Amino acid sequence: xxxxxxxxxxxxxxxxxxxxxxxxxxxxxxxxxxxxxxxxxxxxxxxxxxxxxxxxxxxxxxxxxxxxxxxxxxxxxxxxxxxxxxxxxxxxxxxxxxxxxxxxxxxxxxxxxxxxxxxxxxxxxxxxxxxxxxxxxxxxxxxxxxxxxxxxxxxxxxxxxxxxxxxxxxxxxxxxxxxxxxxxxxxxxxxxxxxxxxxxxxxxxxxxx
Ligand SMILES: [Fe+2]
Numbered sequence: 001x002x003x004x005x006x007x008x009x010x011x012x013x014x015x016x017x018x019x020x021x022x023x024x025x026x027x028x029x030x031x032x033x034x035x036x037x038x039x040x041x042x043x044x045x046x047x048x049x050x051x052x053x054x055x056x057x058x059x060x061x062x063x064x065x066x067x068x069x070x071x072x073x074x075x076x077x078x079x080x081x082x083x084x085x086x087x088x089x090x091x092x093x094x095x096x097x098x099x100x101x102x103x104x105x106x107x108x109x110x111x112x113x114x115x116x117x118x119x120x121x122x123x124x125x126x127x128x129x130x131x132x133x134x135x136x137x138x139x140x141x142x143x144x145x146x147x148x149x150x151x152x153x154x155x156x157x158x159x160x161x162x163x164x165x166x167x168x169x170x171x172x173x174x175x176x177x178x179x180x181x182x183x184x185x186x187x188x189x190x191x192x193x194x195x196x197x198x199x200x201x202x203x204x205x206x207x208x209x
Contacts, residue, residue: 003120004064007113010051017068020044024072028091035079042073055110055167063159070152077145095195098123100186101179110167117164118175121157122183126197128153 001021005014023041026032048065050056082089101122105115131150135143165172191199 001064001068003113003116004048004056004061008050008054008056008061008064009048013046013048013051016046016048017065020046020068021072024075031089035076035083038072038079039076042069042076044069056163057166060163060166063163067156067159070156074149074152081141081145092195095193095198096191097126097186097195097197097199101182104179104182110169114164114168114172115175115179117160117167118172118179121160121164121176122179123197124153124157124160126183126187128157130196 001017005017009017020041023033023038027034027038044065048061050058050061079089098119101119102116105119106112128150131146131153135146135150138146161172161176164175187197187199189199190202192202194201
């Protein structure tokens with residue numbers, strides 16, 4: 001949402017997107033609202049259009065809006081599952097992974113935008129891989145949920161890569177390989193913080209890993 005607000009859409013559309021996200025932010029930051037209000041808010045039908053100077057096409061925006069909708073839906077589904085299992089919702093801090101990737105984004109446009117999309121692709125692709133690795137060890141409900149998630153993530157990473165190539169004048173292969181090396185280091189090097197995208201753990205933590 002941050003990417004399309006920054007790079008792609010006109011002012012009214014940007015405000016509409018922000019208003020759409022607001023209940024989720026309130027829930028996460030201030031614990032306001034509940035699953036039922038968030039689930040009702042999933043429907044989003046306002047038109048989101050490119051700003052005049054944007055090179056990005058309507059089909060990119062439509063794809064990204066769909067991606068946001070899917071991620072919000074997944075968030076609600078997670079809330080539903082943890083509620084049914086009596087697990088309270090808690091915020092956790094972000095691990096080093098995304099920040100570690102984004103710290104290598106170039107500072108000039110359009111290269112910065114291309115790099116951010118490539119980072120997005122890696123985050124989605126790595127999620128896809130990890131959901132696939134974990135799914136066989138889970139109970140039936142979670143197994144089905146993880147498989148549905150990995151299918152979405154597989155689509156999302158391809159969407160990000162396609163868009164990265166479409167906004168770049170040059171072939172993006174070299175940048176994809178560049179971020180691939182950084183990403184490999186982030187997942188293989190020692191890490192003290194156990195998260196979905198963390199690196200190799202150096203000590204046992206409360207999860208028993
Ligand atoms: Fe995703």
